[in-house]
Amino acid sequence: MAGSSRPRGSIYRVINQQLLHLFRLWLRPTFINHEQTALALAQHAIPTNVRYILDSDSLADRLLLELGCEASRLPEPLTLDPNAPNAYFCLNHREGFWGRRSARGDARSTSLKVDPAIGDELATRLVPVSIYWGHQPDRALSLWKVLLSDQWASTSKFRKILCIALTRRHILVHFGDPLDVDELTNDLPSAALKTKRIHRLLRRHFKSQKQSIIGPDLSHRRTLLDELLAAPAVDAAIMTVAEASERPRHRVAAQAYRYASEIASDQSYRVIRFFSIILTWLWNRLYNGIEVSHLERVRAVSDNAEIVYVPCHRSHIDYLLLSYVLYHNGLALPHIAAGINLNLFLVGPLLRRAGAFFMRRSFKEDLLYKAVFDEYIHLLLSKGYSLEYFVEGGRSRTGGMLTPRPGMINMTLRGYYRDHHRDIQFVPVYFSYERVLEISSYLDERKGHQKKTESLRDLFGVFRYFKLDFGQVSVNFGEPISLEQFLSMRVDSDLEMIEPDKHKAICRELGHHIVQGINAAIPVNPTQILATLFVHAGHLEIPEERLRRQLRFLTTLIEADQISSIFDQSDAQIIDYFLSTSGAERQLRDGEPMITITPGGLIDMRYYSNSVTHLFVLPSLIANRLIQEPMIDPEPFFDQLTVLAPLLDAICFSKLAPSAGRINELLEIFDYKTEGQQVSSARVDSPLASDLIQIAGIIEPALKQIALACALLKVKPDLLDDLATINERIKTLTITTTAFNPEDLILTERLIQMLSQTQPINDRKAQDNANWIKPQAALATLISEAGQNDLQHLALDLIKENIQSAATTR
Incomplete structure (x- = not known):
């Protein structure tokens, strides 16, 4: 990358220094993507190999560039050494006092050129820097707003002066991803072609960057x-x-x-x-x-x-x-x-x-x-x-x-x-x-x-x-x-x-x-986890020591895209934070601190608990399975999860993709161990084992919803044709919530559609291979026998009460 030095007199240096100091004191620009880690410059420690590219040659832009580099300790773009090469280049230059933009001036020292004769600079990394003075879309504006707002047209000196004076906080400086000159131009034979390609890539970058920041070029409404x-x-x-x-x-x-x-x-x-x-x-x-x-x-x-x-x-x-x-x-x-x-x-x-x-x-x-x-x-x-x-x-x-x-x-x-x-x-x-x-x-x-x-x-x-x-x-x-x-x-x-x-x-x-x-993008916070613990605890108070242990336990069970930074605090600080935002209280019972919540507060907690249900689908399924049968064979269990996955996905909108590795990881967290081909409890008196019932309750409503849909189809395989006749009755069900949730009806309809067979119902073989058969068999290992019987009776009552003329089977 070539660029000749230009003489800098003492007056020029003094003015530059004073203006830079003034900008530091007065302006409050926003810098985007200017950290060394974001620019991947940490591993490229040779400052002479970093060159900054501005769209236009402007003293104000150069000073803002200098401030951004100072803020992140990047290689400096400006130097007072008259013999040092330029550390910045410009695609365009200004002509005249008012700064009319021109592509001429290629002979200037700040004009971007690629010179392959300078071997040590072939690894130069170009960092395009976009500067927006009062960023907003270009549109029909009042004169005052035109003067103070960035537009698709270039920003003149006069507008920049007004922005510096009146809108000092509305200046944006964006550092683009570095470009490797050698990597981008090593297939071209001449310096002219290399320079042309770099110019084209940079023009495209500045245009697309401008659209992503200030939006497209708007017309009058x-x-x-x-x-x-x-x-x-x-x-x-x-x-x-x-x-x-x-x-x-x-x-x-x-x-x-x-x-x-x-x-x-x-x-x-x-x-x-x-x-x-x-x-x-x-x-x-x-x-x-x-x-x-x-x-x-x-x-x-x-x-x-x-x-x-x-x-x-x-x-x-x-x-x-x-x-x-x-x-x-x-x-x-x-x-x-x-x-x-x-x-x-x-x-x-x-x-x-x-x-x-x-x-x-x-x-x-x-x-x-x-x-x-x-x-x-x-x-x-x-x-x-x-x-x-x-x-x-x-x-x-x-x-x-x-x-x-x-x-x-x-x-x-x-x-x-x-x-x-x-x-x-x-x-x-x-x-x-x-x-x-x-x-x-x-x-x-x-x-x-x-x-x-x-x-x-x-x-x-x-x-x-x-x-x-x-x-x-x-x-x-x-x-x-x-x-x-x-x-x-x-x-x-x-x-x-x-x-x-x-x-x-x-x-x-x-x-x-x-x-x-x-x-999948949910950022999990302590309120959601603690609300889940209270909702599925079965009572309104939990010993604080147990609550702290369960808080960390549930946190280890989830695989979240983002965890709130509040979890970085100690357990005691998280509990105190929860008390300040939730309305829960700390009370003493026989000298033991208890965290208590009111019945109304418990209803509030159900809202926050519902938001993280999808994160506990797999752990809760495993907990349900271990409750029904402490000794399990992982391979058949994996097959059962595969059958239920699309149905649970329809309810919880989770991407349930069970793997043997993840299942084994969760079993270890549950304090279970593998004995040959089966899994059994490591310690019956383990505190973690005692939490299985609470964790199992998280997914239990969804399992009952699927089980009800299967039971309805078992009673009446062609239910899909008559589903509308029992819609009002389904509204009275309170399986998933303490009060009617309109989503329950929608989900029940969707499940019945997914489970309905496509074969003729008078074909006995088709009935034996109906879509609900395998899910019902899988649910038999997750729901107690008494619970299954209750759902079967409920399904039969629904059909009898609402479709009197339908032929039913037991």
């Missing part, structure tokens, strides 16, 4: 709506509705425009900054901190794909929390799908300018609205916007994952079918709250109270929570799911030629895959 209404699909819907309703076309078109205006977001950087200030204040009042994990997974895919964030939905806070985290980590904000119920007076316009677009709960029958909404989603994806929507459809009232709704997934797929030149990456996100803001209203709804409609009063009601301790919030980004790869394994034909039934199956499978990814 009115222009966007006009483009939406001019789309062939919307125009065809307007014509169809006009003919069917016998209304003039212009009136139907006006209705379509009103729909588009109701739907479309209107992102405003000024409002986003307002939310940033308000939310920073709010989080500090409500929470002890926000712990963010695995954001690098988003950065790794954001340059080469459109991003669709698919978080779990536990609270209205979710809408704001993800955007807040992305904004403060230098990533483009998504456009967020929000229910029309949130389009409240005052609140709705603010949410719309923060990136929300509003959708009605159901619009299958409204052809015009559906066409406008479909086209809007396609337009967002095709223009490179990132999206955010909740595949569960609504907030979970149980704490567990809800069945994925196909609506938004369906529209995303159809948009991708039409335009798939860039991949779409679904990024699962899990919000883990130690205390959910709306927990009391959720419990009221599950007791049968009517759901309250959102109102402005609810917004101001948040102030009453300031006196409570809501603990910490954890935000974990899961493994991205590539839509391109997902479809390539399932579709052989042209995407636009996919048959409707095939498309529906893909929607269901993708939705299931997404919620599995969300569940």
